[in-house]
Amino acid sequence: MSDDLRVIQTDSPPAEGACRTQGFGSPLQLSEEHDLCPGCGEPVALRAILDAVETLDLAQRAIGVVGIGCYTALTSLIDLDLIQALHGRAPSVATGAKRMRPDSLLFTLQGDGDMVNEGLQEVIHAAARGENVTCILLNNGVFGETGGHMTATTVLGQRTKNSLEGRDAAYHGHPILIADLLSRLGGAGYVARASVHDAPGVARARRYLERAFESQMKGEGFSFVEILTMCPTGWFVPTAEGPGYLDDVLAPIHQLGELKRDGALVEPD
Amino acid sequence: MSGVEIRGTLVIDGERCKGCELCIPACPPAVLRMSEARNGSGYAYPELLPGCTGCGACLMVCPDFCFEVYRYDEPIVLEGGTP
Ligand SMILES: Cc1ncc(C[n+]2csc(CCOP(=O)(O)OP(=O)(O)O)c2C)c(N)n1
Ligand code: SF4
Ligand code: SF4
Ligand code: SF4
Ligand SMILES: [Mg+2]
Numbered sequence: 001m002s003d004d005l006r007v008i009q010t011d012s013p014p015a016e017g018a019c020r021t022q023g024f025g026s027p028l029q030l031s032e033e034h035d036l037c038p039g040c041g042e043p044v045a046l047r048a049i050l051d052a053v054e055t056l057d058l059a060q061r062a063i064g065v066v067g068i069g070c071y072t073a074l075t076s077l078i079d080l081d082l083i084q085a086l087h088g089r090a091p092s093v094a095t096g097a098k099r100m101r102p103d104s105l106l107f108t109l110q111g112d113g114d115m116v117n118e119g120l121q122e123v124i125h126a127a128a129r130g131e132n133v134t135c136i137l138l139n140n141g142v143f144g145e146t147g148g149h150m151t152a153t154t155v156l157g158q159r160t161k162n163s164l165e166g167r168d169a170a171y172h173g174h175p176i177l178i179a180d181l182l183s184r185l186g187g188a189g190y191v192a193r194a195s196v197h198d199a200p201g202v203a204r205a206r207r208y209l210e211r212a213f214e215s216q217m218k219g220e221g222f223s224f225v226e227i228l229t230m231c232p233t234g235w236f237v238p239t240a241e242g243p244g245y246l247d248d249v250l251a252p253i254h255q256l257g258e259l260k261r262d263g264a265l266v267e268p269d
Numbered sequence: 270m271s272g273v274e275i276r277g278t279l280v281i282d283g284e285r286c287k288g289c290e291l292c293i294p295a296c297p298p299a300v301l302r303m304s305e306a307r308n309g310s311g312y313a314y315p316e317l318l319p320g321c322t323g324c325g326a327c328l329m330v331c332p333d334f335c336f337e338v339y340r341y342d343e344p345i346v347l348e349g350g351t352p
Contacts, residue, residue: 008317010281018339022325024282025334032285032334038312039289043332199295199326232289239289 026050028059030079039239041229042071044196045138045205052209062105063097065090069111070144088119091126094133105213106133112153113143116178130187130221134212137178140231141250148234152176155253159236175253179226183259189220191260195228195251197243220263228254272346277323280337281315288312292327301327319347
């Protein structure tokens with residue numbers, strides 16, 4: 001503990017005259033302990049998702065279908081019903097669960113490698129069919145769990161384990177902007193892209209998630225929220241520079257904002 | 270002489286902190302700073318200086334769930350100006 005007299009004691013709650021407004025984790029968390037890297041955006045996104053479920057009072061009806069990536073290790077923290085899908089297959093598993101239990105809130109939790117590489121057809125067909133589920137993408141532009149290699153969403157110029165000089169369109173091809181692509185499909189009712197690189201970004205992610213869940217509960221068809229998350233380990237940047245890297249490198253290509261609302265494309269302002 | 274108004278405060282779990290520093294620039298009144306000391310895992314952790322508003326921005330961006338946020342019923346005013 002610092003001996004600086006200005007430092008306020010924060011080991012225990014204030015004795016009186018104050019009320020707790022927010023706890024360490026979401027009320028829908030069983031624990032706050034996890035082994036993801038320092039500065040990782042995935043636990044921040046998870047909290048935004050749980051906060052949205054809690055705000056809409058949908059915890060008792062929620063079923064999450066989880067893909068495979070670093071975020072899969074967070075499932076032990078989540079106090080909701082969950083199904084573990086095979087790599088990339090979560091949209092189809094969610095389709096089945098929703099058809100059997102139409103009153104449930106069905107969401108998937110997937111990474112960019114999981115959704116846009118390994119299971120691209122799944123999410124496209126689910127959107128085109130207008131399945132009444134919400135797919136959530138945690139996009140960090142790398143296969144985080146298996147060592148930080150390039151994915152289909154890695155932006156041009158981005159350094160990864162197998163694009164050390166930066167992704168080169170001539171050699172590696174172009175990134176897939178999945179939210180933009182899905183927004184063009186008739187079965188998609190709500191499509192948005194958020195980030196967790198600062199507090200206003202997290203608040204926006206929560207708002208978009210709530211709108212997506214509300215759209216599903218109203219039966220408006222497929223809904224999709226992409227969340228850009230920091231992966232300082234895979235990006236080769238210090239943790240404190242992760243948010244700036246997301247904003248400077250990923251967000252200009254995977255642009256933030258709502259793309260589709262109430263089944264109509266939103267024109268960028 | 271103007272005092273520092275304190276509208277909120279925190280409990281910080283410094284032991285769980287992984288020292289990423291994401292909370293430091295997230296704090297609008299800039300009243301968080303990293304410690305000189307290290308926790309049991311070898312990481313510096315945030316310390317709170319006077320002036321917290323209880324806004325919860327630090328909690329929103331922390332990947333390791335290290336913050337609990339409190340709001341005072343009545344703001345506390347520390348005399349002596351901004352440290
Ligand atoms: C069928 C199959 N192929 C490959 C793997 C190995 N694998 C596990 S996690 C992962 C990367 C996932 O990357 P992403 O979806 O972007 O999630 P992140 O770790 O970045 O959050 C891969 C390739 C697997 N588990 N199953
Ligand atoms: S490798 Fe990246 S995505 Fe995986 S835990 Fe570390 S920072 Fe997070
Ligand atoms: S609650 Fe707000 S004002 Fe207080 S330390 Fe956290 S970010 Fe700063
Ligand atoms: S954001 Fe959380 S884990 Fe990172 S330095 Fe601040 S308290 Fe520690
Ligand atoms: Mg990834």
